[in-house]
Amino acid sequence: MRASQFLIATVKETPSDAVVTSHQLMLRAGMIRKLSSGLYNWLPMGLRVLRKVEGVVRDEMNKAGAQELLMPVVQPAELWEESGRWQQYGPELLRITDRHNNSFCLGPTHEEVITDLIRNEIKSYKQLPANFYQIQTKFRDEIRPRFGVMRSREFIMKDAYSFHKDQDSLQATYDVMHTAYTNIFSRLGLEFRPVIADTGSIGGSASHEFHVLAESGEDDIAFSDSSDFAANVEMAEALAPAGDRPTPTQAVEKVATPGQHTIEEVSVSLAVKPEQMVKTLIVLGETADEEAEAPLIALVVRGDHELNAIKAEKYPAVANPLTFASEEKIKAVLGCSVGSIGPVNLPIETLVDRSAAHLADFVCGANEDGFHLTGVNWERDATAGRVADIRNVLEGDPSPDGKGTLQIKRGIEVGHIFQLGTKYAEALNATVLNENGKDQVMLMGCYGIGVTRIVASAIEQNNDDKGIIWPDSMAPFQIAIVPLNMQKSEAVAEQSNKLYDELTALGYEVLLDDRNERPGVKFNDMELMGIPHRIVIGDRGLKEQQLEYKGRKDADNQDIAIDDIIDFVQKTVAQ
Amino acid sequence: MRASQFLIATVKETPSDAVVTSHQLMLRAGMIRKLSSGLYNWLPMGLRVLRKVEGVVRDEMNKAGAQELLMPVVQPAELWEESGRWQQYGPELLRITDRHNNSFCLGPTHEEVITDLIRNEIKSYKQLPANFYQIQTKFRDEIRPRFGVMRSREFIMKDAYSFHKDQDSLQATYDVMHTAYTNIFSRLGLEFRPVIADTGSIGGSASHEFHVLAESGEDDIAFSDSSDFAANVEMAEALAPAGDRPTPTQAVEKVATPGQHTIEEVSVSLAVKPEQMVKTLIVLGETADEEAEAPLIALVVRGDHELNAIKAEKYPAVANPLTFASEEKIKAVLGCSVGSIGPVNLPIETLVDRSAAHLADFVCGANEDGFHLTGVNWERDATAGRVADIRNVLEGDPSPDGKGTLQIKRGIEVGHIFQLGTKYAEALNATVLNENGKDQVMLMGCYGIGVTRIVASAIEQNNDDKGIIWPDSMAPFQIAIVPLNMQKSEAVAEQSNKLYDELTALGYEVLLDDRNERPGVKFNDMELMGIPHRIVIGDRGLKEQQLEYKGRKDADNQDIAIDDIIDFVQKTVAQ
DSSP, X not given: OBGGGSOOOOOSSOOTTOOSHHXXXXXXXXXXXXXXXXXXXXXXXXXXXXXXXXXXXXXXXXXXXXXXXXXXXXXXXXXXXXXXXXXXXXXXXXXXXXXXXXXXXXXSOOHHHHHHHHHHHOOBGGGOSEXXXXXXXXXXXXXSOBTGGGXXXXXXXXXXXXXXXXXXXXXXXXXXXXXHHHHHHHHTTOOEEEEEOOOTTTTOSOEEEEEEEOTTOSEEEEEESSSSOXXXXXXXXXXXXXXXXXXXXXXXXXXXXTTOOSHHHHHHHHTOOGGGBXXXXXXXXXXXXXXXXXXXXXXXXXXXXXXXXXXXXXXXXXXXXXXXXXXXXXXHHHSSOGGGOOSTTOSSEEEEEHHHHTOSSEEEEOSSTTEEEEEEOBTTTBOOOEEEOOBOOOTTSBOTTSSSBEEEEEEEEEEEEEEEETHHHHHTTOEEEOTTSOEEEOEEEXXXXXXXXXXXXXXXXXXXXXXXXXXXXXXXXXXEEEESSTTTOHHHHHHHHHHHHXXXXXXXXXXXXXXXXXHHHHHXXXXXXXXXXXXXXXXXXXXXXXXXEEETTOSSOEEEEGGGHHHHHHHHSOO | OBGGGSOOOOOSSOOTTOOSHHHHHHHHTTSEEEEETTEEEEOHHHHHHHHHHHHHHXXXXXXXXXXXXXXXXXXXXXXXXXXXXXXXXXXXXXXXXXXXXXXXXXXXXXHHHHHHHHHHHOOBGXXXXXXXXXXXXXXXXXXXXXXXXXXXXXXXXXXXXXXXXXXXXXXXXXXXXXHHHHHHHHHTTXXXXXEEOOOTTTTOSOEEEEXXXXXXXXXXXXXXXXXXXXXXXXXXXXXXXXXXXXXXXXXXXXXXXXXXXXXXXXXXXXXXXXXXXXXXXXXXXXXXXXXXXXXXXXXXXXXXXXXXXXXXXXXXXXOSSOOBOOXXXXXXXXXXXXXXXXXXXXXXXXXXXXXXXXXXXXXXXXXXXXXXXXXXXXXXXXXXXXXXXXXXXXXXXXXXXSSSBEEEEEEEEEEEEEEEETHHHHHTTOEEEOTTSOEEEOEEEEEEEEHHHHHHHHHHHXXXXXXXXXXXXXXXXXXXXXXXXXXXXXXXXXXXXXXXXXHHHTTOOEEEOOSSOOHXXXXXXXXXXXXXXXXXXXXXHHHTTEEEEEETTOSSOEEXXXXXXXXXXXXXXXX
């Protein structure tokens, strides 16, 4: 492509409304333009990248045996009423009415449509398993669209849906998709982690999220430094500390801690590290009788640890969702304020975190305002009650798979695979005849990839102060040819056109910067747009029969003899 | 692709709600399924064809120098208010409201969005011309969606928009697009005509529609049997008959025609052919003063001709839109009823069609109920007034370009190119700095192709009683391998798999029908789905070292030696 025939829409200033790096660079590199809140035009430069991502996704999905189809953006309300989601789905589902006053929505996802389609097309277990995908425009009416295409309202997803006669078959396709996703993100050159995800609210049996690691991510990912283990911080198990609990060495002592309510205040005042203290949080318990007042439950974690609500909610005695008791209620039942509670002689049920339960000679509240206890020991002074994992993991914790220690980084979710089980098939009565000639509800899996979001997350991970650094597989062009003074030097023009024609004929995607611009402008643009390989052609070099090569990540130029350039490119540039 | 791994969703019965052939065959061949009125799922078989069409369109648009981008489906109301179309566009524009109560529409077209984008990105005449296209989902809330994907509500269009500093540049790109469209439809193997179209309501300066010729088309196309000329019937010029008007030979005679009002009745009664008669239609004239009563104007055409409203409206004296005078008004002014009017002594202005003006000794109404005149001649008996082309052309008329005679066939509009001029650029104030450093409104062209509609129209043109006959360039698979008794014969299975692997490795798209179905079912399916080339592998042939080949259009099979099959395919199947 000749730059003079292509919309190079680079911008020098960083747009003020763009907060994250990828949003800033996509605007500055002329990849996207905002049409309206959460709606973006993809300019030619951006679309080339988007198509690269789509191509890799499509290729790996096909290799994994999935069949591509295409479902409408606009979906009839009836199907969503059948699944129950017309009522359940919040205002992110954009509901619309046509000229005949019938209700539709703009699809944020296609479970209902595919289940309806397949219940009509697949009648026998012999046609299973089957896995269908599409790459299609979705709409989600985000209350606060942000970060450019990272969280936009209209976006492109690859969504796949598989159908099965039993759990073994679902698990097998799920594993195939896990591998396909791993291949996709690897081919795209991204640093990512497949992460064990929470299946709580949807109630499926297994789920993994695929996260690109990047500072601007909205999720915290915990992963082992020496194994494949990775999980959302909320999902990662915190193991019990190794070894036996130390033997008590101190006696209990009641110390005055006037006006000190937080771990930090008490830690400073008593010169005790937070990891030698426990904090006691009071939440509501579950009640069998809705009319009855909920009992209180004490959750005890180490002073330097954070309670994990999802883990705590799993215990039947604890109300779900987790609900903290009011100050008033605590005072009424326990006779002191929140910051002074401790497990010694506490008259309510306690649930103690594994790490807290491993302490000896610890500090806690005295259940009396203005006082704490030191030298406290379990069994001797306080009943540990039930011991469980109810805290968030921390960086440096042992990995739950027993291999290495945990690191924590922020991640951007770009993929999600999910075993749906019979949820949708049951609601829409999607059955097949089984081996015994009887109707049987199918099992389903669903597998999403945020195609537009991948582009942004790749930039989050690959940039420097000059701009984007595309992985080869996503680059809009592989090679930039930058002629110096092309408008005046016939030699430069001739050599540039010749090299452009040769490389193009070899199948490389080349951007020839034939614009009448100063060299500095061209260099800056090519770096901003992240073209991985750059060849500069100027009169000075031509005199020596040389061209200048620079990789986007290289610190320095290399001189390459004109006669060697094709050979050099074929060795250097992946195709 | 192995058929066992692919959704073959053929249906034996013709679905009752499908009227046109393409709709029936797309359903029967398992290409599409209806989701809701005017909304269709594209099954894997159909999507493969759709992608082929997209591929050809994209390739030719790129070759023609257009740049691909992607604009959102959802568009903000503000831009449509700026262009004035938020009010003007009828209920086909689906208007929606988001959670913040802002107004949007689902884009039926993207003139506003592209004009907004380009007015911000292109600032100088030096960046012009530029031509941008997308292949994107559109929505048009048709009051009565019909014919499957031929007239659906959600559909895929290729829409392009070009920007120019002057008319010469617009004309040049328009011509390039005309050629690109011709290339696209030729490569797709379609019989089509680029047709001069009416620009009336949009007011642009030039427009062509591209029609695929097919019985089920909704438009009548007139085209020369010996040149490139083609036009919508409404647009084709009817030439004046050759030679001078014959010399009068008869005297005027007034004959009683009681109760006879139509051309046919009078023709039978007087034994005179309709082409020797004229009919006189009374319409309202234009008035300068809106308060004044409109004058009457007589439009005279030959008895066998039809008035063309678009042509008549072009005359300033005639009211636009064309409005027929009421019976009462005619009676009041002319003293007789409509069926008895003629040009002799008619006290109002007349506009006479060229063919009617060429008659001698003709029959017309006597301006007296129950009477007609015979032997009437212009000048001697009646004033011809203004002579003009105001009729529809008929099959057999001379072509207006002077080459050959006109044929008339029905056509399906699959493409439309249009010189918009400054219409949108002016409304949205899209200007560039010109050579003199002054702001100048850009000129625009727009160029649409109905991608989904092409698939249906190709079927309308290419089918037989067995099903679809795909042109090679659109076929979902090029070659079907049909093994007979594959489940039991190891030799058949081995040869089938071997040939499948070999042809696939050579880059052919092959469907191996490895389903456990009877041969008849397989043959019927492959023919219904329109696979252009079929190779049958059975034990009987294998004994003779032979395979059986049949082209989809062939009447008979050919036996091909196994050793020759690759060679044969490479000679026979286009790639």
